[in-house]
Amino acid sequence: MEKVIADQEILDSIIKPTSIAVIGASSKPGKIGYNVIENLLASKYEGKIFPINPNASEILGFKVYPTILDVPEPIDAAIMTIPAKLVLGAIEECGQKGVKGIIVITSGFSEVGERDLERQIVEKANSYGMRILGPNIVGVLSNTNKMNASFAPTLPLPGKGALISQSGALLIALDMATFTRKVGFDKLISIGNMSDISFADLINWLDKDEDTTSISLYIEGLKDGRAFMEACRAAKKPIVALKSGVSEHGAAAAASHTGSLAGAANMYKAVFKQAGIVQASDLGNLFDRTLAVSLQPEFRGDNLLIITNGGGVGVLATDAAEKYGIPLKFAPQDVQMELKKYMPEFGSAKNPVDLTGVASAEWYESSVRNSLMHPWVDALTVLYCEVAITHPMDVAMAIKKAVDESGVKNKPVTVSFVGGVESDKAMQWLVENNIPAYATPDAAVNAIAARRGRSVKPHEARERS
Amino acid sequence: MEKVIADQEILDSIIKPTSIAVIGASSKPGKIGYNVIENLLASKYEGKIFPINPNASEILGFKVYPTILDVPEPIDAAIMTIPAKLVLGAIEECGQKGVKGIIVITSGFSEVGERDLERQIVEKANSYGMRILGPNIVGVLSNTNKMNASFAPTLPLPGKGALISQSGALLIALDMATFTRKVGFDKLISIGNMSDISFADLINWLDKDEDTTSISLYIEGLKDGRAFMEACRAAKKPIVALKSGVSEHGAAAAASHTGSLAGAANMYKAVFKQAGIVQASDLGNLFDRTLAVSLQPEFRGDNLLIITNGGGVGVLATDAAEKYGIPLKFAPQDVQMELKKYMPEFGSAKNPVDLTGVASAEWYESSVRNSLMHPWVDALTVLYCEVAITHPMDVAMAIKKAVDESGVKNKPVTVSFVGGVESDKAMQWLVENNIPAYATPDAAVNAIAARRGRSVKPHEARERS
Numbered sequence: 066m067e068k069v070i071a072d073q074e075i076l077d078s079i080i081k082p083t084s085i086a087v088i089g090a091s092s093k094p095g096k097i098g099y100n101v102i103e104n105l106l107a108s109k110y111e112g113k114i115f116p117i118n119p120n121a122s123e124i125l126g127f128k129v130y131p132t133i134l135d136v137p138e139p140i141d142a143a144i145m146t147i148p149a150k151l152v153l154g155a156i157e158e159c160g161q162k163g164v165k166g167i168i169v170i171t172s173g174f175s176e177v178g179e180r181d182l183e184r185q186i187v188e189k190a191n192s193y194g195m196r197i198l199g200p201n202i203v204g205v206l207s208n209t210n211k212m213n214a215s216f217a218p219t220l221p222l223p224g225k226g227a228l229i230s231q232s233g234a235l236l237i238a239l240d241m242a243t244f245t246r247k248v249g250f251d252k253l254i255s256i257g258n259m260s261d262i263s264f265a266d267l268i269n270w271l272d273k274d275e276d277t278t279s280i281s282l283y284i285e286g287l288k289d290g291r292a293f294m295e296a297c298r299a300a301k302k303p304i305v306a307l308k309s310g311v312s313e314h315g316a317a318a319a320a321s322h323t324g325s326l327a328g329a330a331n332m333y334k335a336v337f338k339q340a341g342i343v344q345a346s347d348l349g350n351l352f353d354r355t356l357a358v359s360l361q362p363e364f365r366g367d368n369l370l371i372i373t374n375g376g377g378v379g380v381l382a383t384d385a386a387e388k389y390g391i392p393l394k395f396a397p398q399d400v401q402m403e404l405k406k407y408m409p410e411f412g413s414a415k416n417p418v419d420l421t422g423v424a425s426a427e428w429y430e431s432s433v434r435n436s437l438m439h440p441w442v443d444a445l446t447v448l449y450c451e452v453a454i455t456h457p458m459d460v461a462m463a464i465k466k467a468v469d470e471s472g473v474k475n476k477p478v479t480v481s482f483v484g485g486v487e488s489d490k491a492m493q494w495l496v497e498n499n500i501p502a503y504a505t506p507d508a509a510v511n512a513i514a515a516r517r518g519r520s521v522k523p524h525e526a527r528e529r530s
Numbered sequence: 531m532e533k534v535i536a537d538q539e540i541l542d543s544i545i546k547p548t549s550i551a552v553i554g555a556s557s558k559p560g561k562i563g564y565n566v567i568e569n570l571l572a573s574k575y576e577g578k579i580f581p582i583n584p585n586a587s588e589i590l591g592f593k594v595y596p597t598i599l600d601v602p603e604p605i606d607a608a609i610m611t612i613p614a615k616l617v618l619g620a621i622e623e624c625g626q627k628g629v630k631g632i633i634v635i636t637s638g639f640s641e642v643g644e645r646d647l648e649r650q651i652v653e654k655a656n657s658y659g660m661r662i663l664g665p666n667i668v669g670v671l672s673n674t675n676k677m678n679a680s681f682a683p684t685l686p687l688p689g690k691g692a693l694i695s696q697s698g699a700l701l702i703a704l705d706m707a708t709f710t711r712k713v714g715f716d717k718l719i720s721i722g723n724m725s726d727i728s729f730a731d732l733i734n735w736l737d738k739d740e741d742t743t744s745i746s747l748y749i750e751g752l753k754d755g756r757a758f759m760e761a762c763r764a765a766k767k768p769i770v771a772l773k774s775g776v777s778e779h780g781a782a783a784a785a786s787h788t789g790s791l792a793g794a795a796n797m798y799k800a801v802f803k804q805a806g807i808v809q810a811s812d813l814g815n816l817f818d819r820t821l822a823v824s825l826q827p828e829f830r831g832d833n834l835l836i837i838t839n840g841g842g843v844g845v846l847a848t849d850a851a852e853k854y855g856i857p858l859k860f861a862p863q864d865v866q867m868e869l870k871k872y873m874p875e876f877g878s879a880k881n882p883v884d885l886t887g888v889a890s891a892e893w894y895e896s897s898v899r900n901s902l903m904h905p906w907v908d909a910l911t912v913l914y915c916e917v918a919i920t921h922p923m924d925v926a927m928a929i930k931k932a933v934d935e936s937g938v939k940n941k942p943v944t945v946s947f948v949g950g951v952e953s954d955k956a957m958q959w960l961v962e963n964n965i966p967a968y969a970t971p972d973a974a975v976n977a978i979a980a981r982r983g984r985s986v987k988p989h990e991a992r993e994r995s
Contacts (some may be wrong), residue, residue, distance in 0.1 A: 177876065218918065232842030234887050238915045241950025242969070285845065309845040312852035314859075330849075347972035348846065348948065377697030380750065380774040381813065384795075387777035394779075411642065422699050450703045453683065483813065485706025504707070507812035 075196045076262070076270040079166035080252070081210045082141030083112045086133050086164070088155050089146035089171075090116030092124045097170060098146040100216040101204065102127065108206075108213035108220050115140065133162045142166045144204065144214060149173030152200070153186050160193030168214065169200035175258050176201050187261045196266075202257035203233040206240070209251055209276040217253070224249025226279040226305075226359035227271050229256050229264060235283060239348070247493050248352040251276055259288055265296035272300040279359040281351060282306040282342075290336065297340035303358035305515065307345040308333045343515045350511070356501040357512035361477035364516040366443030370396060370436050371417035371510075374424040375450030378483055379417035382448055382506035389514035391444075393417070400439050407432045422452050426463040433467035437476055444477045444516070446509050451484025457491035465498050477516040481509035540661045541727070541735040544631035545717070546675045547606035548577040551598050551629070553620050554611035554636075555581030557589045562635060563611040565681040566669065567592065573671075573678035573685050580605065598627045607631045609669065609679060614638030617665070618651050625658030633679065634665035640723050641666050652726045661731075667722035668698040671705070674716055674741040682718070689714025691744040691824035692736050694721050694729060697774075700748060704813070712958050713817040716741055724753055730761035737765040744824040746816060747771040747807075755801065762805035768823035770980065772810040773798045808980045815976070821966040822977035826942035829981040831908030835861060835901050836882035836975075839889040840915030843948055844882035847913055847971035854979035856909075858882070865904050872897045887917050891928040898932035902941055909942045909981070911974050916949025922956035930963050942981040946974035 085105065091098035098118070102125050105114055115138075116124045119131040130136050133143060133155070143164045145152050149171050159167060167190050174183040183200065190197045198205070204215025208223045217236065222243035228250050230236035236255050243249050254267060264282060271277045279302055287293050297304055311330035337344045343358060345351035369391045373379040386393050393416050396404070401414035407428040413419040418436075420428050429447070436442045449460050460482070468478055480495055480502040482488035492502035503509045550570065556563035563583070567590050570579055580603075581589045584596040595601050598608060598620070608624045610617050614636050624632060632655050639648040648665065655662050663670070669680025673688045682701065687708035693715050695701035701720050708714050719732060729747060736742045744767055752758050762769055776795035802809050808823060810816035834856045838844035851858050858881050861869070866879035872893035878884040883901075885893050894912070901907045914925050926947075933943055945960055945967040947953035957967035968974045 232840070234840040234915045234917065235842035235948065237917065238840070238843075238948040238950075238953075241916055241953070242948060244950055245954050246969075283842070285842065307846075309842060309849060312849040312857070314848050314852060314857060347850065348970040349973070375697070375699040375703070377700035377748070377750065377774060378703075381772075383779050384774060384777040385812065387779065392777070392779060450699045451706055452699065452702065483700065483703040483707060485703075485709055488703075488706070489710050504711075505813040508814070 072196070072266060073270065073273070075166050076266065078141035079168060079198050079262070080205055080207060080254070080270065081212070082166070084115065084138065084140050084142075085112060085214060086115040086117050086136060086140045086143045087146065088117040088133060088143055090118045090121070090124050090129060091146070092121050097216045099124070101144055101146060101170070101214065104213040104215060104217070109211045110213070111211060112141075113138065133158050133164065136162070140164050142168055142214075144168045144170060145200075146170050149179065149182065149200070153182070153189060156186055156189045156195070160189065160195060164195060167195050167197045168202070168204060169197055170202055170204055170216065172201040174200045174260065183258060183260045190261065197261040199255070199257040200260060201233065202255035203236050204255055206253040207251065215255065221253055222247065222249035224251055224359060225277070226250055226281055226355050227252040227254065227274075227277045228281040228283070228355070229254045229267050230283040231256050231259070231285045232283060233257060242352070246352050247496055248356050250281075250355075263289055263292060265289065265292035268296040268300055268304065272302050277302065279303045279305065279355065281355045283351065284308045285310055294336065294340045297342050303343060303516070304341070305343045305345050305351060305354045305358055306337060307348065307351040308337070353503060353508050353512050354515040356496065357477070357479060357515050360499045360501055361479070361516055362475050364444040364477045364513060365475070367391070368441055368443040369393060369446060369513060370442045370444070371446045371448065372420065372429070372432050372436065373417050373448035373450070374420050374422055374452065375448065376419055378448045378450050378481070378506045379419050382446060382481075382510050383417055385507040385510035389511050391510070391514055391517070397441050400436065400441055403435050403439070404432050422450070423454060426455055426459040429460050430463035430467045433464055434471045437468065437471040437473040437478070442476065444513050446506075446513050447478065447480045448506050448509065449480075449482045449488070451482065451488045457482055457484060457488040458494065461491035461495050465495065465500060468500065477513055479503065479509040479513045481506045537661070537731065538735065538738070540631050541731065543606035544633060544663050544727070545670055545672060545719070545735065546677070547631070549580065549603065549605050549607075550577060550679060551580040551582050551601060551605045551608045552611065553582045553598060553608055555583045555586070555589050555594060556611075557586050562681045564589070566609055566611060566635070566679065569678040569680060569682070574676045575678070576676060577606070578603065598623050598629065601627070605629050607633055607679075609633045609635060611635050614644065614647065614665070618647070618654055621651055621654045621660070625654065625660060629660060632660055632662045633667070633669060634662055635667055635669055635681065637666040639665045639725065648723060648725045655726065662726040664720070664722040665725060666698065667720035668701050669720055671718040672716065680720065686718055687712065687714035689716055689824060690742070691715055691746055691820050692717040692719065692739075692742045693746040693748070693820070694719045694732050695748040696721050696724070696750040697748060698722060707817070711817050712961055713821050715746075715820075728754055728757060730754065730757035733761040733765055733769065737767050742767065744768045744770065744820065746820045748816065749773045750775055759801065759805045762807050768808060768981070769806070770808045770810050770816060770819045770823055771802060772813065772816040773802070818968060818973050818977050819980040821961065822942070822944055822980050825964045825966055826944070826981055827940050829909040829942045829978060830940070832856070833906055833908040834858060834911060834975075834978060835907045835909070836911045836913065837885065837894070837897050837901065838882050838913035838915070839885050839887055839917065840913065840948075841884055843913045843915050843946070843971045844884055847911060847946070847975050848882055850972040850975035854976050856975070856979055856982070862906050865901065865906055868900050868904070869897050887915070888919060891920055891924040894925050895928035895932045898929055899936045902933065902936040902938040902943070907941065909978050911978050912943065912945045913971050913974065914945075914947045914953070916947065916953045922947055922949060922953045923959065926956035926960050930960065930965060933965065942978055944968065944974040944978045946971045
């Protein structure tokens with residue numbers, strides 16, 4: 066028990082430290098040891114920053130100390146940007162100083178065959194009760210803690226989920242993509258070689274973190290499958306994972322890239338299912354499903370209702386529902402009776418509910434509110450095909466209003482608007498108001514299916530035991 | 531033979547008419563009979579426009595004629611926007627006038643059970659040698675012919691492919707989405723109830739049209755599967771199709787929406803494969819695959835080479851290759867020897883070719899050029915993970931330069947940049963320069979796989995015969 070509590074504190078000191086030493090701090094723009102301090106400043110980090118460098122006196126306005134032992138105050142986390150061969154010595158000094166967590170950005174360890182050196186730094190750190198994130202990482206970024214402790218150029222667009230990435234390059238690229246995809250994260254954590262701190266450690270920590278609603282993973286290869294499984298099973302928050310290297314040739318490519326063994330597609334699929342992990346099929350899907358699981362409640366039960374103003378998108382969504390394991394059922398008579406009030410004669414109240422192209426924002430509002438409040442409906446996907454008769458933003462606001470006024474908080478809702486610039490704006494507004502919205506009906510249904518990831522049905526529970 | 535030639539001329543008169551009568555032209559903004567004329571004007575249509583309405587004298591500057599028989603000049607196409615019950619009489623007059631093609635925008639036919647009326651208008655038109663597009667359609671849009679003969683708000687973003695859509699609402703929404711997705715079309719054709727002119731007719735015509743490089747279809751249900759199959763098999767241009775209503779429940783929903791029978795997923799999959807059609811999995815994929823087939827040559831052979839600056843995206847692309855039926859092979863020694871010149875010691879020339887994060891635009895240029903020119907390489911997917919060391923636009927320009935300077939025109943190339951705003955801009959520039967670019971490695975590989983759709987391997991040829 067004591068170790069778990071200690072780990073919790075150490076991870077606190079790595080993910081939300083109140084003081085950071087940058088060992089290898091540099092006064093030269095372009096150097097990682099400079100970027101990290103520049104980024105901490107730019108992100109308005111509120112903790113203390115101590116640059117360490119025997120050959121400098123001041124960097125970006127901060128007093129520089131020759132060694133960490135010269136710093137007169139306690140230090141939570143030490144970030145290493147010094148060459149690999151100097152890391153072991155620096156860790157020894159960190160241990161003497163009483164640092165809690167070590168973030169090793171430096172590369173040149175097991176990923177290039179230097180396994181002994183990597184083992185040595187972990188042993189050294191652990192001997193002082195410290196733990197290591199990395200090596201070979203980009204760093205740690207947190208919107209809540211206003212901390213860009215990395216060489217990634219900026220904090221991500223704010224969101225509610227956390228992302229742990231085994232690839233540093235991809236973490237940087239995804240960080241930038243949060244702004245173009247309009248899907249944010251609260252935290253981005255680069256895990257690199259996983260010499261010490263593992264996915265399991267971070268999942269345990271994030272599951273308890275009150276600023277994180279969901280956990281997304283980009284996994285190239287796992288080192289301790291059992292601990293990973295246990296952490297995922299124990300987690301109360303939804304976990305979405307993209308596993309790369311699931312093809313035969315991909316596994317070989319991954320092995321040469323990271324040095325850790327990537328497994329077969331089916332094995333991971335089975336493992337993920339058992340652990341209640343929502344699998345992402347590609348990078349786009351990782352963003353899409355993260356959006357849904359980070360913003361929406363669990364999809365308990367089987368009944369997805371689809372509301373649309375276009376027969377075409379309704380049928381596409383119906384196909385998608387079957388594809389993603391939620392075959393639609395016709396709504397019961399009382400649901401249909403109610404919905405018939407908000408559509409013309411030629412509409413359909415069955416499921417998908419087709420309000421038809423003449424649907425007004427008011428019809429959307431009434432049908433969404435009443436559907437959500439009916440006990441038969443477990444989840445709702447609302448589709449809108451852009452038509453001249455209604456403005457996309459009016460429909461978006463009607464949906465949001467209906468969701469809020471229904472008072473229903475335990476049923477997930479996703480949306481898809483198919484259309485042009487105005488539909489895109491309306492969808493962005495919905496996302497900013499915590500309703501996941503997607504450019505295709507398929508993606509909206511795929512996203513709501515992701516919210517079923519952790520619900521355990523009787524036969525699944527049996528499989529697990 | 532004569533009938534085929536006649537049909538060709540009739541379809542010419544519908545898709546690129548030199549004169550149009552709008553029967554039901556209106557002077558009231560908001561009416562479809564007004565919108566169509568307004569849209570013809572806005573699209574700078576260069577043919578003649580004759581509004582027909584017994585109760586108006588001038589609409590948007592055009593002289594209005596009481597009936598089509600009063601028009602003193604010959605007319606290629608008549609667009610009907612009058613109520614359904616008046617269409618039959620108007621078609622009689624069109625026949626007397628010598629009109630060639632009829633575009634019936636009006637709804638209220640077989641989709642609401644009026645099958646007899648629909649049959650009557652077709653019989654009437656055919657009796658005069660005319661043919662009907664529709665009824666229950668949005669109209670016809672063509673960038674090449676500067677013609678928005680529809681009530682869709684605008685011509686689509688220009689592109690090289692044509693799209694035929696069975697759903698009018700979806701056609702309008704996709705029209706608008708061409709601008710946000712940055713994937714254009716040359717033509718959009720709404721096919722509606724397919725009372726007379728079928729998918730097969732339009733595919734035959736588009737296959738011969740010199741302004742069309744590929745044909746995309748949104749299909750809800752086919753009426754004449756045999757003719758459709760024959761048209762697709764005979765077509766020399768690539769065909770991409772999204773079939774909706776492939777799920778059990780979706781088929782039921784589709785039947786209530788369009789009145790035509792939607793079939794099972796597997797049946798369509800088999801039919802499409804036999805006909806050499808590239809299937810799209812959803813609306814996003816329809817855009818993605820259209821982009822590739824409309825811009826890139828056929829992927830003949832089996833050898834896809836992937837070039838990347840990021841191990842992570844390389845592995846994801848490798849997984850995607852296996853998923854989409856193009857398992858990667860290691861490049862032969864001479865290819866590897868050449869590529870080794872453009873990467874650091876720790877790069878990999880196997881496949882995926884990892885130029886590593888330090889890759890310059892020059893390395894991209896050299897490796898793309900040399901790969902394309904090597905006979906082993908049949909197709910190329912180039913990946914770039916946004917890093918500080920290179921600017922995305924420089925990499926995009928290097929790729930384009932290498933493709934051009936290689937002189938190789940018979941191997942498809944797709945690209946994926948993972949990153950932020952600058953990566954998006956670079957990808958848009960690539961698309962404008964005829965190189966399909968996608969936000970994820972998975973999509974880039976899926977797109978290049980789409981270019982294999984029509985290549986017939988020996989065992990497939992045997993299956994066909």
